[in-house]
Amino acid sequence: MNVYDSLRMVDLMRTLGFEQTDTPDDADMIIFNTCHIREKASEKIFSELGRFKPLKEQRKKQGKDLILVVAGCVVQAESAEFMNRAGFVDIALGPQTYHRLPELLRRLEQKRKQRIIDVEFPAVAKFDFLPAAKSNGVSSFLAIQEGCDRFCSYCVVPYTRGAEYSRPLNEIVEEARQLAETGTKDLMLLGQNVNAWHGEGKDGTPSDLSRLVKAVAEIDGIERIRYVTSYPSDFTKEMIAMHRDIPKVMPYLHLPIQSGSDRILKKMNRRYTCAEYEEIVACLREACPEIALSSDFIVGFPEETDDDFEQTMDLVRRVTFAQSYSFKYSARPGTPAAAMKDQIPEEIKTERLEKLQALLIEQHAAYNAGFLGKTMHVLLEDKAKKAGYLLGHTPQMQNVVVKASEEFLGQIVPVRITKTAATTLDGELS
Ligand code: SF4
Numbered sequence: 001m002n003v004y005d006s007l008r009m010v011d012l013m014r015t016l017g018f019e020q021t022d023t024p025d026d027a028d029m030i031i032f033n034t035c036h037i038r039e040k041a042s043e044k045i046f047s048e049l050g051r052f053k054p055l056k057e058q059r060k061k062q063g064k065d066l067i068l069v070v071a072g073c074v075v076q077a078e079s080a081e082f083m084n085r086a087g088f089v090d091i092a093l094g095p096q097t098y099h100r101l102p103e104l105l106r107r108l109e110q111k112r113k114q115r116i117i118d119v120e121f122p123a124v125a126k127f128d129f130l131p132a133a134k135s136n137g138v139s140s141f142l143a144i145q146e147g148c149d150r151f152c153s154y155c156v157v158p159y160t161r162g163a164e165y166s167r168p169l170n171e172i173v174e175e176a177r178q179l180a181e182t183g184t185k186d187l188m189l190l191g192q193n194v195n196a197w198h199g200e201g202k203d204g205t206p207s208d209l210s211r212l213v214k215a216v217a218e219i220d221g222i223e224r225i226r227y228v229t230s231y232p233s234d235f236t237k238e239m240i241a242m243h244r245d246i247p248k249v250m251p252y253l254h255l256p257i258q259s260g261s262d263r264i265l266k267k268m269n270r271r272y273t274c275a276e277y278e279e280i281v282a283c284l285r286e287a288c289p290e291i292a293l294s295s296d297f298i299v300g301f302p303e304e305t306d307d308d309f310e311q312t313m314d315l316v317r318r319v320t321f322a323q324s325y326s327f328k329y330s331a332r333p334g335t336p337a338a339a340m341k342d343q344i345p346e347e348i349k350t351e352r353l354e355k356l357q358a359l360l361i362e363q364h365a366a367y368n369a370g371f372l373g374k375t376m377h378v379l380l381e382d383k384a385k386k387a388g389y390l391l392g393h394t395p396q397m398q399n400v401v402v403k404a405s406e407e408f409l410g411q412i413v414p415v416r417i418t419k420t421a422a423t424t425l426d427g428e429l430s
Helices: 002-014 039-061 073-077 079-085 098-110 169-181 209-217 237-245 262-267 274-287 306-319 346-369
Strands: 029-034 067-072 091-093 116-118 139-143 186-190 198-200 206-208 224-228 252-254 292-299 323-328 375-383 389-393 399-403 412-420 424-429
Touching: 002 029, 002 067, 002 098, 002 139, 029 039, 029 073, 039 067, 039 073, 067 073, 067 098, 073 079, 079 091, 091 098, 098 116, 139 169, 169 186, 169 209, 186 209, 206 209, 209 224, 209 237, 237 274, 274 306, 292 306, 292 346, 306 346, 323 346, 346 412, 375 399, 399 412
Parallel strands: 029 067, 067 091, 091 116, 139 186, 186 224, 252 292, 292 323, 399 424
Antiparallel strands: 198 206, 375 389, 375 412, 389 399, 412 424
């Protein structure tokens, strides 16, 4: 979502005549877009900002200016602390007000030296003020939903992104069309709780994610559709069926479970049980046997016992995952979990994470090994570091390095898989 927001800010700044530069030395303005999801991420922004203070001072000595803007959830969550610790920043704005950047720049221009903070949750959605979307390559993001009403006890999103909001279907379809017309083939629909998206269909009747996806799939040029991130209990039969019935919906799903212990899920305020999660997975695999399943895990949540952790290990062994993201629990100020007793010591979290990741990596490697010698349709999206090679993705969202010349960039081509590892496949055009 942050990458999407950053690209939309670029679209917005282009309307004022700005262009992206490759180095900070060429920049008249630098925008930092921040993430508050984990402690390390927010600490990182303060140290990053510190690196740019000398550049700003140097410009000042030369009689020039460097406008520093910080956007995103760190600002939203810690606006007061933020300006105390980074007083040389010109503009700080939350994730729901970046559409006001042109107006804030004008205000800054008028009252030089006065810092501006904007962390409102405006009544009118920012999307109404953004310019037409433009592809940056063949794969693009499109935000269809923002905010969250789920209030998982460890998560800052409901406080930083605000209440759940679904963009209207027509607006989403129009943005998808703009992206298709400017070169997008692979579209990732985004939302903090993407499968909670709801709105009115083209005929004015209530519509869920499956009907929205169907409308997007009708757009010429869009060849692959994915969506992230889904909440297990917001999954419906219709969403499962779209993986079987709409060929453009890719056989990939990121469905976070977080823990394999029902007791811990309850403390996390995740409103499903492991049995319910496994039931959804079974239905998905029946509807779309080739589906690759990915998930998120948090280890060391407050009060997590050895037994709770072993239940997570057992769940991973039962379900099996093609990809995953796993983290040590990190307390976020202001969330209910941060105030819970029995916070788990760091060394136990580390030990559990290592054990879980070893199992998950084994599963990822085994999953990818099943593709050795097979031919897959790979969308070639970028140049690889190694000359003469391109990077792409399979329908199951595996990274593939392919020996191919640049003329194949942007194409979906058959690739024979010659080597596999836990995170990457190697292949050759077939
Ligand atoms: S569903 Fe996701 S975004 Fe919403 S509160 Fe829970 S973890 Fe945060």
